[in-house]
Amino acid sequence: MSTTAIIINLLALGCLVFALARDRGRTKQAMGVAVKSFVRILPTVFMIIVIIGLLMAFAPPEVISRLIGEQAGFGGLLAIAALGAVLHIPALISFPLAASLLQSGAGVASVAAFITTLTMIGAVTLPLEIKELGRKMAFLRNGLSFIIAVIIALTMGAIL
Amino acid sequence: MKQDATSTPHRKKARKEMARGYILLAATLVAAAVILRIFPDKVTAATAATRSYFLEMVTILPAVMIIMGLFSVFVSRELVVKYMGKASGIRGIAVAIFFGALPTGPLYLAFPLAAALRSKGASISNIVVFLSAWACIKIPQELIELQFLGVKFMAARLILTIIFVAIMGVFIEKVIEWTGNRGIGVSQRVAR
Numbered sequence: 001m002s003t004t005a006i007i008i009n010l011l012a013l014g015c016l017v018f019a020l021a022r023d024r025g026r027t028k029q030a031m032g033v034a035v036k037s038f039v040r041i042l043p044t045v046f047m048i049i050v051i052i053g054l055l056m057a058f059a060p061p062e063v064i065s066r067l068i069g070e071q072a073g074f075g076g077l078l079a080i081a082a083l084g085a086v087l088h089i090p091a092l093i094s095f096p097l098a099a100s101l102l103q104s105g106a107g108v109a110s111v112a113a114f115i116t117t118l119t120m121i122g123a124v125t126l127p128l129e130i131k132e133l134g135r136k137m138a139f140l141r142n143g144l145s146f147i148i149a150v151i152i153a154l155t156m157g158a159i160l
Numbered sequence: 161m162k163q164d165a166t167s168t169p170h171r172k173k174a175r176k177e178m179a180r181g182y183i184l185l186a187a188t189l190v191a192a193a194v195i196l197r198i199f200p201d202k203v204t205a206a207t208a209a210t211r212s213y214f215l216e217m218v219t220i221l222p223a224v225m226i227i228m229g230l231f232s233v234f235v236s237r238e239l240v241v242k243y244m245g246k247a248s249g250i251r252g253i254a255v256a257i258f259f260g261a262l263p264t265g266p267l268y269l270a271f272p273l274a275a276a277l278r279s280k281g282a283s284i285s286n287i288v289v290f291l292s293a294w295a296c297i298k299i300p301q302e303l304i305e306l307q308f309l310g311v312k313f314m315a316a317r318l319i320l321t322i323i324f325v326a327i328m329g330v331f332i333e334k335v336i337e338w339t340g341n342r343g344i345g346v347s348q349r350v351a352r
Contacts, residue, residue, distance in 0.1 A: 001219050002219070004220075004306050004307045004311075005220050005307060008303050008307065009219070009223045011223070011227065011303075012222075012226045012227050013223075015226070015227055015230050015231075016226060016230065019230050023234075026233050026234060027230070027233075029233050030226075030233035030234065031226070031229060032229070033228070033229035033232055033233060034222075034225040034226045034228065034229030034230075035225075037225050037228060037229065038225040039178070040174060040177070040178050040181070041181075041225075042181075043178070043182045043184065044181050044185070045217055045221065046185050047181075047184055047185045047188045049210050049213045049214050049217065050185075050188050050189060050192050051188060052210065053192070053208075053210030053213070054192055054195060054206055055209075056205065056206070057202040057203075057205035058199075058202060058206075091296070091298070091301045092224070092300065092301065092304055095301070095305050095307070095308040096216070096217060096308050098309060099308035099309055100213065102309070108313070111309075112313075112317055115305075115317070116296060116321065119295050119296035119301065122267055122295070125267055125268050125271070128268055128271050129271050131271075132271035132272055132274065132275040133271060133274060133278070133287075136336060136339070137284070137287075137288070137332065137336065140336075141292070141328075141332060144328045144332065145292065145328070148324040148325070148328055152317065152320045152324060155316075155320055156313070156316050156317060156320065159316060160312060160313060160316060
């Protein structure tokens with residue numbers, strides 16, 4: 001187990017002990033929620049892991065690097081940011097996918113742009129956002145999020 | 161209770177999503193088997209990558225789910241509304257990021273909550289920051305990002321996101337103030 005994994009597990013254990021001390025009933029309820037979300041996300045997790053296996057075995061690093069790597073330039077960055085904005089992948093599984101892309105030649109900026117637009121912008125949830133918060137605020141938030149995602153990505157590409 | 165009213169359609173939707181998840185998984189497995197049958201020389205590389213990612217995932221996923229479950233039960237909607245309604249300025253932004261980052265459910269739950277916050281008097285900048293934090297600074301996400309992309313990547317993206325989300329929140333508030341409040345749609349909601 002990596003250090004990160006140990007820290008995360010200790011954190012969960014700490015929260016659990018604290019919760020048990022405060023309220024046994026609600027902790028039990030929370031465990032129910034945890035098991036349910038675990039079962040719900042499991043197939044998607046397995047699926048992405050299988051896809052990552054195929055990706056790393058088949059996609060040649062030169063191709064990935066040309067599409068979304070250092071050589072892809074600003075156009076490549078915008079393209080992957082747009083892809084992230086449109087796709088509806090659970091954020092939790094986008095990180096292993098991003099790691100595998102990095103490992104096979106993608107640039108830091110592209111990966112950062114992809115994750116940021118993927119989580120921050122929801123094309124699928126946009127109608128609900130408009131309904132609850134109004135057209136102006138929804139469009140402003142999603143539009144500006146795209147711009148700041150690109151700025152974040154460029155900064156990360158420069159500093160990492 | 162309020163939650164009961166939404167639980168039935170929510171549960172039905174969740175079940176449908178899960179069934180779709182398993183169907184997609186089965187399809188992916190079949191496709192992978194067929195592809196690897198055609199290219200047997202790739203089997204070792206593919207299974208090695210899959211195994212290493214599987215191990216990384218399996219050592220943290222249960223812990224992440226426990227953290228999410230605990231927060232979703234222990235942090236009530238009332239608590240969020242209570243603290244976010246009155247906080248303003250830098251403190252308001254910090255509170256909005258804090259409550260947005262708590263692992264308490266998917267983004268579609270945040271929109272009605274944000275609308276409720278608006279009617280309780282929370283500022284537009286706080287609401288934008290809250291929504292953005294909910295979308296992309298969630299604690300479980302950060303934990304998984306830490307595991308797969310490392311502390312440098314995760315910390316850099318986290319800090320940059322907080323800075324730019326705060327700027328965006330203030331900017332959107334100014335734009336909406338300049339152009340008038342009519343488009344926001346919350347006013348009708350309050351009147352109702």
